[in-house]
Amino acid sequence: MYSQGLIGADGSTDESQEVLAAFQQRIDAEEKIEPNDFMPQGYRRTLIRQIGQHAHSEIVGMLPEGNWITRAPTLKRKAALLAKVQDEGGHGLYLYSAAETLGVSREEMTEELLAGKAKYSSIFNYPTLTWADIGTIGWLVDGAAIMNQIPLCRCSFGPYARAMIRVCKEESFHQRQGYEIVMTLAQGTPEQKAMAQESLDRWWWPVLMMFGPHDADSQHGDQSMAWKIKRFSNDELRQKFVDATVPQAEYLGLTLPDPDLKWNPEKNGGQGGHDFGAIDWDEFWAVVKGRGAMNRQRVEARRKAWEEGAWVREAALVHAQKRAERNRLMTQAAE
Amino acid sequence: MGDALFCYVLRLADDHLILGHRLSEWCGHAPMLEEDLALPNIALDLIGQARALYTHAGVIEGRGRDEDQLAYLRREDEYRNLLLLELENGDFARTMLRLYLFAAFMELFWERMLASKDETLAAIAAKAIKETRYHVRHSAEWVIRLGDGTPQSARRLQAALEELKPYCAELFHSDAIDREVASAGAGVDPAALRQDWEAEIAAVFRESLLEEKGIGDGHQTGGRLGRHTEAMGFLLAELQYMQRTYPGMQW
Numbered sequence: 001m002y003s004q005g006l007i008g009a010d011g012s013t014d015e016s017q018e019v020l021a022a023f024q025q026r027i028d029a030e031e032k033i034e035p036n037d038f039m040p041q042g043y044r045r046t047l048i049r050q051i052g053q054h055a056h057s058e059i060v061g062m063l064p065e066g067n068w069i070t071r072a073p074t075l076k077r078k079a080a081l082l083a084k085v086q087d088e089g090g091h092g093l094y095l096y097s098a099a100e101t102l103g104v105s106r107e108e109m110t111e112e113l114l115a116g117k118a119k120y121s122s123i124f125n126y127p128t129l130t131w132a133d134i135g136t137i138g139w140l141v142d143g144a145a146i147m148n149q150i151p152l153c154r155c156s157f158g159p160y161a162r163a164m165i166r167v168c169k170e171e172s173f174h175q176r177q178g179y180e181i182v183m184t185l186a187q188g189t190p191e192q193k194a195m196a197q198e199s200l201d202r203w204w205w206p207v208l209m210m211f212g213p214h215d216a217d218s219q220h221g222d223q224s225m226a227w228k229i230k231r232f233s234n235d236e237l238r239q240k241f242v243d244a245t246v247p248q249a250e251y252l253g254l255t256l257p258d259p260d261l262k263w264n265p266e267k268n269g270g271q272g273g274h275d276f277g278a279i280d281w282d283e284f285w286a287v288v289k290g291r292g293a294m295n296r297q298r299v300e301a302r303r304k305a306w307e308e309g310a311w312v313r314e315a316a317l318v319h320a321q322k323r324a325e326r327n328r329l330m331t332q333a334a335e
Numbered sequence: 336m337g338d339a340l341f342c343y344v345l346r347l348a349d350d351h352l353i354l355g356h357r358l359s360e361w362c363g364h365a366p367m368l369e370e371d372l373a374l375p376n377i378a379l380d381l382i383g384q385a386r387a388l389y390t391h392a393g394v395i396e397g398r399g400r401d402e403d404q405l406a407y408l409r410r411e412d413e414y415r416n417l418l419l420l421e422l423e424n425g426d427f428a429r430t431m432l433r434l435y436l437f438a439a440f441m442e443l444f445w446e447r448m449l450a451s452k453d454e455t456l457a458a459i460a461a462k463a464i465k466e467t468r469y470h471v472r473h474s475a476e477w478v479i480r481l482g483d484g485t486p487q488s489a490r491r492l493q494a495a496l497e498e499l500k501p502y503c504a505e506l507f508h509s510d511a512i513d514r515e516v517a518s519a520g521a522g523v524d525p526a527a528l529r530q531d532w533e534a535e536i537a538a539v540f541r542e543s544l545l546e547e548k549g550i551g552d553g554h555q556t557g558g559r560l561g562r563h564t565e566a567m568g569f570l571l572a573e574l575q576y577m578q579r580t581y582p583g584m585q586w
Contacts, residue, residue, distance in 0.1 A: 062363035062371065069359045069375075073577035073586035074403045075352075075386050078359075079379060085362050086375045093368050106368075131577055131586070181586075189584055301364065309366020311491070312427045315484025322483060 015040050027228050032158035035101035043227055047157050048102050049118075050229065052109045055095035056120035058088045060113075060298050064128040065137060073131055080177055081134060087170045094166070098159040114303050122284070123210050125292030132185055132192075132199035138178015140200075140207045140245065146171050147241045148211070151231035179248065186252040193253075200249070201257045208276075209284045211238040217281075243273050339515040340453070341395045342415070343522050345405065346512075346559060348388035349416035352406055354437060355381030356574060357424055366427055373473060377434070380466040384459065391455045407578040411571055412561035419502035421558070421567045428481050428488065429495035435474035436499060439535050440506050442467045443528045452520040475539045482543025489544065496545055504553035506532070 015023075020040060026033065033039055062085050069085065072078035096106040112118035123141055128134065149171065152164040185196035212218060212234040224230035232240075242261075249256050260277035267273030286292070358378035365371040389402035420437060424430045445467055448460035481488040509526035516522035533551060540547040557563065577586070 059363075059368070059371075066363040069362055070356060070573045071576045073581075073584075075382060075389070075406055077586055079382050079386070082359055082362065082375050082379045082382065086372055086379070089363075089368060089371045089375075093372065096368070184586060189581075191581065192584060305364045305366065309370075309427065311485065311487050312366035312370075312481070315488030316480050318488075319480040319484040 024226070027156050027226075030228075031156075032161065033156050034158045042223070043229075044102055046224060046227070046229060047160065048099055048104050050224075051095055051099040051102075051160055052104070052112070053119050053121075055092045055099060055109065056113045056118055057124065058092035058095060060120045060124045060302060062088050062092075063298055063301055064124055064126070064294070065134060067128045068131060068134050071131070072134075077134075077181070084138070084174050084177065087174065091163075091167050091170070094163050095160075098157075098163045101159050110302075110306060114299065114306060116290075116299065119288070120298075121210060122287045122292065123206055124298060125287050125295045126203070126206055127293050129202075130195050130199055132182065132195040133203070135178050135181030135185060135196065136199040136203045138174050139182050139248070140178075140203055141210070142171050142175040142178060143245065144207050144210045144241055146175060147237050147244075151237075154228070154231060156228040182254075183252055186254055196252070197254055200254050204257050205279065205283070206287075208238060208242070208279055209281075209287075211235070211241065213281065213284075239268070239273060242276055243268070246274055336515065336519055336521075337395060337397075339512045340519075340521055341392055342512045343516045344388055344392040344395060344456070346415040348385050348392055348405070349414050350420055350437075351381045351385035351388065352574075353414070353416040353570065354420040354434070355379075355385060356570060357420065357422075358430070358434070360424055361430065370427075374430075377470050377473070380463075380470070384463050384466070387455075387459045387462075391459070394455075403578070407575050411563055411567055414558075414563065414567070414571070415561060416558050417502070417505050418555055418558040418564050419499065419505060421564060421570055422499075422502070423566050425495065425498065426491055427477075428491040429498060431474050431477040431481065432492060432495045433499055434470060435478050435539070436503060436536070437506075438467055438470035438474055439539075440525075440528065440532050442471050443531050443535070444523055444525070447523040447528075450520075451522060453522075456521065478539055478545075479543045482540075482545050492543065493545060496547070496550075500550055501553040501555040503550050505556045505558060507551070508556055508559055510559065 019038070023038065023040060023043075033043075065081065065085050065088070069078065069081055072081050096109060099109060100106060109118060113120065123144075128137070146168060149164050149168050153161055153168060155161040155164065182196050182200075185192040187193075215221065215233045215235045218234055221230065221233060225233075246256065246261070258277045260275065262275055263272065264275045265272045267275065287295070290296075355378045358374050358381065361370070361374040362378070363371060365374055385406065386402050389405040393400045393402065393405055417437075419433060422433070442464070445460040445464040448456055449464065451457040451460065478492065481492045483489070507526050507529045509524050513522070513524050513526070517524035517527075529551060536550065537547060555564075
């Protein structure tokens, strides 16, 4: 998943107005832009940044859930969690591949992540403290990710849009699985229900922050909208998410930790929707800027894996060269 | 026969659970993204095999214990896995070499189990053999890459072999339980697999330029009797954390 709020479209380009207008025409006609097609530098840079952040989020996102694999309460849950975390890694892999079609390598993107230059979704800077968090992440974090990603299936850049179709299918499954974990707890013993509620209390607000700053404070949304990379504004998606989640929480018998949450028949153009309380943006920006509970540890874990794995990657490369050289000599000898 | 078969299947189930647990520890921490996918994938296969085996063991025992009661709610000395499999992962070389040593053994084991008179075991073998062949291929390729890679990778692989060597003989440990199950046609006597295993290992070790003398002469045994290494208690502390903290709940 990724946080829409981190994306800043860089509109600066060197291209002439005619060329840009022709490109915009293709976008407006809902044509897919493919890797070998012309695209403005700003469009390319925006996508590299966005797809890179998205890929990093999948990879860093393996850590908080991976934290519970060895402690999963049953073998069935363990198997499902392993499969889920593996899916996230798979999403990372094909997102990196989609970004590579734009002329950046996975290694470069990884180095940027480790150097703190590339961002990932802030939600993964929160710790997973109980088993209930595994359910809550599936239900809410993946649920919010789906809200963000469904529109990306229609993104103007072909490889990203196609990757999103598969990612969304798997994320929907994860979300149902997460909801089912929370439901089991909510219908369990008082202790289990308390565990589910405590987890919801911790995750609810950070999940709402996943959609990014309010539209009025979001600097780069317009260009991404015009390029049809982004289809809905941060606030629109957040509202959809809240409206979808409130009945789910009610069904579980859990309470969303927001005293200001109430039905408003005027909302959503008269269709009705939920008003909700003020988001603590100081917390959001603090976590984005590195002052979350787990920022350091998450990047450190990725750095450790990358650095301690360097000798393995080098060995694989050297072995492949040795093998190619031997094959070449054998072919030569045969001739 | 029931008691012996129960112990036999339980040992096998414990092997798969414990190695699956160790491999799952790599998830998110592997040297490359492809291995972040491959290692949990293999762990998932092993846990799946463990589940089928525990369920079958529970049926044989006939006391109503399900897969989770067997997997989570025993004392350390009641786990009967090979010591080799509970050792900490160490580096990537040790992890891959251990997987290879065990998977190469299990490939031979499952091939013979296809003919088991116990229909459930034969069916488990039929599914497991396909997965195990992939585990062998994947791990053998890595053993070769590391052995015939850089001086550092070769040194690490050789060091891993020295660490693991003392534990390999236990793969072929055979006692009254194995013999009873084997002679009834329900299982395989692991002692019978030793020659084939050594031949298989030798071929891969040659390609990986590994010095493999004395691989079957190890002195570290005890897992089959419930005498474990110091690593086991910590593994179980994690594995059993939820079930021990919140006894008797549904998850």
